[in-house]
Amino acid sequence: MRFTVIGGGPAGLGAAISVKRALGPRAEVTVHDRRDPGQDGFGLILSPRTVARYAALGFAWAQEVAGSTASWGGLAVLSAREPVTVAGHPARAVARSLLVGAMRREARSLGCALVDGAEADEADFPDADGVVDARGARHRAFTLAEVEAGTEEVHHVWYATDRRFPCLTFVLVETGAGVLTAHTYPYGPDRSAFIVEGPASAWRAVLGGRRGPDDGARLRAAVRSAFAEVLAGHELLGAATRLRSFRTRTAPRWRTGRRVLIGDAAHSAHFSVGSGTTMALDDALSLAEHLRDAPDVATGMDGYAAVRRPETGRVQALGRRSAAWWASLPARWSELSEAELAWSLVTRTGQGTTSRLRVDNPSLHDELVARARKRPVAGAGGARAVRYPEDPGAAAALAAPGPVEVLVDRLDAATRVGLVDLLERTAEHDVLRGRRSVALRVRPGDRDWAEAQLLAGRVSAVGTGAP
Numbered sequence: 155m156r157f158t159v160i161g162g163g164p165a166g167l168g169a170a171i172s173v174k175r176a177l178g179p180r181a182e183v184t185v186h187d188r189r190d191p192g193q194d195g196f197g198l199i200l201s202p203r204t205v206a207r208y209a210a211l212g213f214a215w216a217q218e219v220a221g222s223t224a225s226w227g228g229l230a231v232l233s234a235r236e237p238v239t240v241a242g243h244p245a246r247a248v249a250r251s252l253l254v255g256a257m258r259r260e261a262r263s264l265g266c267a268l269v270d271g272a273e274a275d276e277a278d279f280p281d282a283d284g285v286v287d288a289r290g291a292r293h294r295a296f297t298l299a300e301v302e303a304g305t306e307e308v309h310h311v312w313y314a315t316d317r318r319f320p321c322l323t324f325v326l327v328e329t330g331a332g333v334l335t336a337h338t339y340p341y342g343p344d345r346s347a348f349i350v351e352g353p354a355s356a357w358r359a360v361l362g363g364r365r366g367p368d369d370g371a372r373l374r375a376a377v378r379s380a381f382a383e384v385l386a387g388h389e390l391l392g393a394a395t396r397l398r399s400f401r402t403r404t405a406p407r408w409r410t411g412r413r414v415l416i417g418d419a420a421h422s423a424h425f426s427v428g429s430g431t432t433m434a435l436d437d438a439l440s441l442a443e444h445l446r447d448a449p450d451v452a453t454g455m456d457g458y459a460a461v462r463r464p465e466t467g468r469v470q471a472l473g474r475r476s477a478a479w480w481a482s483l484p485a486r487w488s489e490l491s492e493a494e495l496a497w498s499l500v501t502r503t504g505q506g507t508t509s510r511l512r513v514d515n516p517s518l519h520d521e522l523v524a525r526a527r528k529r530p531v532a533g534a535g536g537a538r539a540v541r542y543p544e545d546p547g548a549a550a551a552l553a554a555p556g557p558v559e560v561l562v563d564r565l566d567a568a569t570r571v572g573l574v575d576l577l578e579r580t581a582e583h584d585v586l587r588g589r590r591s592v593a594l595r596v597r598p599g600d601r602d603w604a605e606a607q608l609l610a611g612r613v614s615a616v617g618t619g620a621p
């Protein structure tokens with residue numbers, strides 16, 4: 155069977171390796187990559203679980219990369235105000251060049267052919283039995299895609315720096331027209347990622363004027379200047395020429411004839427959840443397993459899509475939530491202390507409990523409790539009770555003025571993400587200003603989670619007992 159893979163990023167190389175491992179000599183695999191200049195330049199967060207899982211499955215690239223990742227625990231939020239660190243949250247990152255290099259070596263050793271340097275398209279390969287389209291998020295496959303709720307007005311640029319930050323570090327700079335945030339994390343002995351994101355207004359404030367021919371130089375100079383203190387003379391590396399906007403997208407059809415989409419070409423999730431590479435690798439593995447077990451290529455491709463669409467959809471929901479948190483940061487920034495902001499960040503996708511916080515970060519826990527106690531609280535008399543997620547009127551009740559009690563009977567992952575999103579979009583602002591009472595009533599076993607929302611400033615009170 156002849157397979158052509160278009161795109162030699164993690165998804166395409168993952169597909170080539172996994173298909174060869176699954177089908178052996180029955181499969182002839184060629185990977186075509188145009189090798190965009192500078193595309194391998196930066197570091198990617200890869201969860202320790204992903205690397206360990208692939209290493210345990212015998213993937214040579216994972217065994218090679220395992221020793222070259224930068225690992226850390228904790229996260230830090232730095233600004234002109236007080237710096238805050240939150241312990242826990244172990245993570246790893248690897249230079250994309252190392253990951254792609256190791257994957258290319260494994261693909262070659264398994265007998266895949268790698269063809270570099272030219273654009274490729276399905277029509278170029280009339281003899282292929284299957285075409286795996288792994289051309290990434292910027293490819294025009296997305297002109298076919300449904301475009302989901304985006305963060306149109308938020309822009310980012312991806313650099314690296316030769317300053318090594320000790321852990322995942324968010325550097326917040328107030329521009330006078332909104333906050334710019336550098337998302338940084340170490341991925342090598344003298345390297346950190348440096349992704350700067352913020353609203354269009356903040357970018358206008360640091361860039362000034364209209365766009366010109368030397369946008370790349372102007373952009374870099376503006377970022378260097380805005381983050382001069384934290385860069386402390388270190389270099390900003392990369393060839394970015396313009397700002398980009400991120401959108402969460404899902405291609406409506408993942409298979410058309412003999413062509414199947416995988417990785418970012420099929421779905422994208424905001425970079426702040428650091429999951430795009432893992433999704434790409436898992437797509438590739440799933441596709442290969444379905445191709446191995448199915449009676450024909452089309453059935454195998456459809457089986458892969460049926461399994462992976464809901465799984466990647468769950469990660470995209472987290473990405474969308476995280477992107478929304480970052481997009482609404484300017485509104486929250488002036489109302490939360492640095493400690494509250496850090497906790498709001500940690501809990502933005504519905505994760506985090508107060509008992510974990512108390513164990514990992516006792517002094518931060520105590521500070522957050524003290525701050526929550528000092529917040530002004532509006533009267534709760536005559537509160538309207540709504541059940542989440544069952545009650546279709548819950549969103550409208552939270553969006554309207556007046557006290558509300560939200561009753562949560564079943565707290566699963568989807569409820570956590572959905573409720574955090576709803577509270578932030580509707581009530582948070584008034585709760586923080588003491589203008590409104592929004593109480594959360596949960597089962598006793600979920601109290602910890604509800605208290606995490608109280609400390610983050612999303613609700614004004616927590617109760618337990620039969621909702």
Ligand SMILES: Cc1cc2nc3c(=O)[nH]c(=O)nc-3n(C[C@H](O)[C@H](O)[C@H](O)COP(=O)(O)OP(=O)(O)OC[C@H]3O[C@@H](n4cnc5c(N)ncnc54)[C@H](O)[C@@H]3O)c2cc1C
Nearest residue numbers: 161163164165187188198199273274290417418425430431
């Ligand atoms: C700012 C930012 C930060 C991120 N940080 C992380 C992170 O920390 N952790 C994480 O897991 N993910 C992160 N991601 C997401 C991650 O980069 C992607 O999810 C991942 O690279 C997807 O892999 P892919 O192989 O599907 O696509 P890509 O990595 O985009 O690879 C696509 C490949 O296709 C090639 N190609 C495109 N068109 C053609 C063509 N016509 N012919 C031949 N070749 C072609 C390209 O040259 C490229 O090599 C981040 C993304 C952004 C934007």
